[in-house]
Amino acid sequence: MPNHVSKKSKTQDPIDTVVGSVSEDLEVPVASEIVFRKIWRIRKFKKAVSKLDFVDSPAFTCSVNGTITQWNVSVRFWKGSNGKKVTNPVVLCLNLTGVHTSETGQARIRYQFGVWDANIRHWECSSISSTVLNLESRQDLLSIGYKSLGIHDRHSDNEKDVRIMIKIQIIHSEEEEHSLSQDLARILAVNSEEFSDTIIECASDEGNKTLKSHSLLIRSRSKKLGTKLEDFQDKENKNIRYKLDLSFIPHDVVQEFLRYIYTDKVQNAEMYACKLLPLSKRYGLPGLTALCERTLITSITPTTVPNILLLADECGCENLRKAALHYCEDSEEVKGNVHIGKSLAWRVMEMVNPDLFLEACESIGSSSSNLGSTDLEE
Template structure:
């Protein structure tokens, strides 16, 4: 039986009930969901694999029952599958497993088009649409009663109807003792979120704020009007970033304290300019923030106005530190999620140091989990040696999750 629970219209969580693996094909029920935007909904599917240890010994791979996600006239059918790597000797490896997400079919029944979008060119563009998929696997941890999540993965698929099986993506997953219950069962989950590249936020606050920010950053100094920015932030390279005092102060208590400081302190100066067509000079307060590069400050301001960051992957390290320094917890979360997707043997030590320095528990736990699952692939590079000297407690913590015992290279 398929059960759905709607928390709220925005950021809806839908739970697709437990499915027990069975060699008999199961016909799944389906429910249609309508939301303002497809990306408002996050779907969660749970797959219970009974007698996992015995089952994997007898099968080269196996698939979950199919499950359907029907939203705004887009009908999709999905499935999970487990496959195995083979070693150099040709024998199958039982750990780690390869967990795959597959789109079995897609059918677009109709499209909901707003009055603003209803024109010939927009209708024709429906054929060029892509659906952007974000998904996250997890394994239920029986020792603490919570899911052990794996990093979020994203990809794009053609939006048109299709009956072809498409492999959306896969992740290496390590099955630990904590993932097996007393009967040898494991519980696998996947969270699934979709949005279209044509899904526009034409009448949202974030979109309007984006326009305002672009406007004030495109004007020349002599064009500044009293109704526009009243604060200018200076970067290390001397670049000007005009902003609104109240917007930045509401977003960050650190900025609020900076802006309230007397002129002459905290890099605070007063600059007089004459706007175009005006007869009187106006005062614009300037703040020197030479700890941020132009690119980093641009993205920080973009986040403050819109809750979004463009090209986050390229600046996530610097932005995480800036988010911690200027008390922007939402930006900190975005950076942590982005960095968690980049963890690999060569950078895990650097990310542990960064997470520890920025008090980012989520990223630290992701990095430690990676160390636990990939101990034999991690060598003691310079970053590990630095960690051992400047943060011996963190180094010991990493060793305790498996590095010290399973990898003599870190000894």
């Protein structure tokens, strides 16, 4: 993201002595490209993460073109094999907590995390991520994305504080306000009983949940999904005529699956691509397959490449498979067997798909013998 700072605001008063405070900059390289830079100072970081189950930043606001968005950043923790909290690395989450706008519209959200190296006084930044959202007035929390981040001694200043940075850019779509996809997105968001004729069952932690939909769109977008529609009568709503049983799929995944069916878009594609790709192949949605492949190709890292390879092979996605193998050829980290020697994902691949594992090893210029007994015992 651009690094031209043009305006700085005062640091907000801390909400909690542990949580710390958020300060902000505006980066404005040109009038149409405002980048909000928020810096969250977490007081006594190591003490805070050892005592608390989660840490949330004070809320902050980003306003663009009459749309006011409210955000926070949260620190969450992985759990080890013993079920106990792992305090390093931590998981940084960017959350949209509210939107105030008079008009609904599509927007691309670009964001980037960073952590301050107090020794050399320099920001260590992650790669830039992006997602497309349907911005409409709301007050519920929506997770936009997350990054796993290691916090080391160099990140603590003399007061044992750690500074976390988040850059956010909100780019409104040039799509016409009342285009077909925009109108369909509004219909889906309203979940209207007046126009819906289909109930979709999906899984959730509280048991099965239902979503309302339209059989015409389902049939026109996917013949395979259309054949799964069952005749159904709802005593409370006479308009409901069909039921679609997707109770084996989590509620949030079904929501994004439906969003694609209605609008050709997925919110937070990086988070859902690996879950939507098998569904796209199963129900014959080649456009969704291509979207998921593009997203996964841009997210390949030494850590994710084995899982992406397995997924590509399982789903028969040759473009994604080739991209992952090419990455193995080009990545020095993978070539050095750092991840093959230590990653459980590579060992799983060797067990469940040995042919694919050998092909990956050939791309790396390695062999399965690199997985020696020493590595397995670690």
